[in-house]
Amino acid sequence: MNTKLVWLFLLCFAVTLGNALVCYQCRTSHNQDCYSPINKTSIQKHHCNSRNSDVVDYQCVAYLERNSRTNSSTVSRHCVVKNDFDCTNFANNRRHKGYIVDECYVCDDDLCNSGQKTAALFALTLGFIFVGRFCM
Numbered sequence: 001m002n003t004k005l006v007w008l009f010l011l012c013f014a015v016t017l018g019n020a021l022v023c024y025q026c027r028t029s030h031n032q033d034c035y036s037p038i039n040k041t042s043i044q045k046h047h048c049n050s051r052n053s054d055v056v057d058y059q060c061v062a063y064l065e066r067n068s069r070t071n072s073s074t075v076s077r078h079c080v081v082k083n084d085f086d087c088t089n090f091a092n093n094r095r096h097k098g099y100i101v102d103e104c105y106v107c108d109d110d111l112c113n114s115g116q117k118t119a120a121l122f123a124l125t126l127g128f129i130f131v132g133r134f135c136m
C-alpha cells in the first residue's frame, strides 16, 4: 500500500467535496490498531457526510476511557456533529456509567483525531500545497 497515494486520493476527495470532513473511525474493542499511536495504514477513514445529504458540519473526536472496576481501557475515534459533543459533559455522563475518561478532544481538520495532532496537520498542509497541482 502506497501511503502517499492514499493521502493524495483523500486530499483530492476533500478538496472536491469542499467542507466534507474525514475522520478516523475505530474502537479498540474491535481493532487494536486504534490505540495511540494509531496504525494509519489499517484504520478506516470515514467521510462524516457520506450517509446524509444534509449540510450538517462535523468534527472529529478521540477519547480514551477505562472501566473503573476492571481498568480495561478503550480508545474510540469517530465523527460527531459539530458543537454537539462536549468532552466535559461526556466525561460526566460516562462516570455515571462506571467509566473514567482519561483523554478526550474534539477537532476540526481532516484526520485530526489520530492522537498525533501536529504530525497530521503538518502532513495536511504539505498535501494541500501538493494537491493544487493534481486535482484542479
Ligand SMILES: *[C@@H]1O[C@H](CO)[C@@H](O)[C@H](O)[C@H]1NC(C)=O
Pocket: 033, 039, 040, 041, 042
Ligand atoms: C499496520 O497495519 C498494516 C495493515 O494491516 C500492517 O501490515 C502493519 O504491520 C501494521 N503496522 C503496525 C506497526 O502494526
Ligand SMILES: *[C@@H]1O[C@H](CO)[C@@H](O)[C@H](O)[C@H]1NC(C)=O
Pocket: 070, 071
Ligand atoms: C488502574 O489504573 C490506575 C492508573 O493506571 C492505577 O493507578 C490503578 O492501580 C489500577 N487499578 C487496578 C485495580 O488495576
